[in-house]
Amino acid sequence: xIDTALASLCRLVxxxxxxxxCDPYASAQRIYFGNHSSHLDFIVIWSSLPxxxxxxxxxxxxxxxxxxxxVRRYLASEVFRAVLVERRGxxxxxxxEHARAAVEQMACEMGCHDSLIVFPExxxxxxxxxxxxxxxxxxxxxxxxxAELVPVHLENLNRILPKGEALPVPMMSRVTFxxxxxxxxxxxxxxxxxxxxSALLRLEACT
Amino acid sequence: MTLIQDPALRTLIAGVLALLVFSSVVGWILDRRVxxxxxxxxVDNINARIRAxxxxxxxxxxxxxxxxxxxxxxxxxxxxLALREFVTLAPTKPGDHRTLFWSFxxxxxxxxxxxxxxWYGLFSILIPVYVSIFLAIRTTLAGDTDRFLExxxxxxxxxxxxxxxxxxxxxxxxxxxxxxxxxAPTLMFFLVLVVQLSDVLQYIWGKALGTRRIAPxxxxxxxxxxxxxxVVSATLLGTAVWWATPFSPLAAALMALVLTTMGxxxxxxxxxxxxxxxxxxxxxxxxxxxxxxxxxxxLCFAAPVxxxxxxxxxxx
Numbered sequence: 001x002i003d004t005a006l007a008s009l010c011r012l013v014x015x016x017x018x019x020x021x022c023d024p025y026a027s028a029q030r031i032y033f034g035n036h037s038s039h040l041d042f043i044v045i046w047s048s049l050p051x052x053x054x055x056x057x058x059x060x061x062x063x064x065x066x067x068x069x070x071v072r073r074y075l076a077s078e079v080f081r082a083v084l085v086e087r088r089g090x091x092x093x094x095x096x097e098h099a100r101a102a103v104e105q106m107a108c109e110m111g112c113h114d115s116l117i118v119f120p121e122x123x124x125x126x127x128x129x130x131x132x133x134x135x136x137x138x139x140x141x142x143x144x145x146x147a148e149l150v151p152v153h154l155e156n157l158n159r160i161l162p163k164g165e166a167l168p169v170p171m172m173s174r175v176t177f178x179x180x181x182x183x184x185x186x187x188x189x190x191x192x193x194x195x196x197x198s199a200l201l202r203l204e205a206c207t
Numbered sequence: 208m209t210l211i212q213d214p215a216l217r218t219l220i221a222g223v224l225a226l227l228v229f230s231s232v233v234g235w236i237l238d239r240r241v242x243x244x245x246x247x248x249x250v251d252n253i254n255a256r257i258r259a260x261x262x263x264x265x266x267x268x269x270x271x272x273x274x275x276x277x278x279x280x281x282x283x284x285x286x287x288l289a290l291r292e293f294v295t296l297a298p299t300k301p302g303d304h305r306t307l308f309w310s311f312x313x314x315x316x317x318x319x320x321x322x323x324x325x326w327y328g329l330f331s332i333l334i335p336v337y338v339s340i341f342l343a344i345r346t347t348l349a350g351d352t353d354r355f356l357e358x359x360x361x362x363x364x365x366x367x368x369x370x371x372x373x374x375x376x377x378x379x380x381x382x383x384x385x386x387x388x389x390x391a392p393t394l395m396f397f398l399v400l401v402v403q404l405s406d407v408l409q410y411i412w413g414k415a416l417g418t419r420r421i422a423p424x425x426x427x428x429x430x431x432x433x434x435x436x437x438v439v440s441a442t443l444l445g446t447a448v449w450w451a452t453p454f455s456p457l458a459a460a461l462m463a464l465v466l467t468t469m470g471x472x473x474x475x476x477x478x479x480x481x482x483x484x485x486x487x488x489x490x491x492x493x494x495x496x497x498x499x500x501x502x503x504x505x506l507c508f509a510a511p512v513x514x515x516x517x518x519x520x521x522x523x
Contacts, residue, residue, distance in 0.1 A: 159304075
């Protein structure tokens with residue numbers, strides 16, 4: 001009920017044109033990875049999914065943000081069923097340890113049915129350019145080789161709700177779900193990340 | 208709910224209904240007879256357009272039936288959607304974000320609220336004077352001077368075309384023309400009918416006979432044959448329904464001529480903007496037509512002229 005209303009509201013505000021280049025209804029577990037430029041990104045991807053798949057698509061988000069206040073906590077746990085990961089504090093040990101724990105948590109919480117929505121740049125881009133990918137996507141794909149990797153290109157969301165703004169301007173956006181990224185066994189980390197990033201950028205070039 | 212009182216308006220609506228039924232039948236026949244692939248895509252587009260016309264005409268008639276408030280709300284929503292299409296294409300920068308927020312959520316509602324409260328004096332100058340000054344101040348305060356003039360002009364044009372001009376359609380509802388009391392919705396219907404019929408007829412004449420292009424660098428589909436045929440036939444139709452207006456037959460003919468001509472140049476101007484931005488349509492909301500702006504481009508430029516001509520000549 002709330003999720004349907006929220007998805008409709010989001011489509012209204014972000015005026016999304018959605019294009020699929022893979023089967024939207026595929027029953028496989030998926031890792032949707034998108035470019036990140038706005039707070040709206042994950043909810044736009046989430047609302048663009050068919051309702052039956054939406055129920056199983058869980059965004060990965062920072063615990064510190066989503067556990068503030070009752071509304072956020074309710075949305076994160078009941079509506080989006082977000083996978084809340086710890087962001088690295090100043091005293092929280094080495095970066096590698098921390099990243100490994102986060103990836104393990106994501107892979108584990110996918111269980112047997114759920115898909116994930118992730119943003120491999122790690123942070124929002126200020127100007128809409130797609131930055132370099134962090135290695136999390138690589139380790140996640142290693143931990144869950146059964147999951148399909150789907151690039152999702154988001155266009156114009158940085159203009160609808162840019163970094164640092166609280167109120168959206170309701171322009172139109174475009175969401176493009178690309179073809180499933182083929183798996184290549186034994187691929188090195190850098191090569192994989194570059195291939196994933198260019199698969200995402202290719203969606204931008206041909207829209 | 209105030210059911211439509213004016214018998215003239217009921218007749219016009221019945222006429223439009225008959226036209227839509229006729230078009231759907233023609234569309235269905237074309238659909239069955241078409242064979243080649245290129246003709247197939249044209250016929251599919253025509254049928255998509257006819258279906259969209261049913262929805263648009265339906266919404267307009269429902270709004271007219273429901274009364275003034277709903278009619279104003281319909282055009283407020285149209286402005287909102289048009290503004291969104293315009294701004295999406297416009298080369299704005301992060302420094303314009305808050306200015307744009309004002310345009311969508313303050314200026315647009317206030318403009319239509321002024322029509323509802325029938326405050327002509329402020330309605331007619333709000334956007335050209337006060338908002339124009341305000342937007343310039345707001346953009347200046349944002350501190351980004353890169354392409355400042357271009358961005359300010361774009362934001363101002365967006366509001367002028369999508370909000371100010373469009374709001375002149377329901378603004379007709381506030382005209383109290385002696386001898387034509389209570390028939391303002393009919394005048395509004397006349398405006399929309401003549402302008403949109405002119406568009407449709409220009410399309411049909413152009414498809415049937417069009418060879419000589421008027422402005423190939425702006426719009427490849429606009430031909431002299433389509434323009435002349437469409438303007439003449441829509442003007443004749445406008446004249447034929449003079450009894451629904453406060454005008455004499457001659458005055459109705461002149462008004463219809465002005466409307467169809469303004470509609471044509473409106474379409475050209477909006478096409479020029481699309482060429483500049485490198486797109487074919489403003490959006491995809493209306494099947495077969497493109498976006499909201501693609502459908503109302505002619506109305507934008509015809510409505511203010513029609514309003515002021517009527518106000519000048521027919522109000523005491």
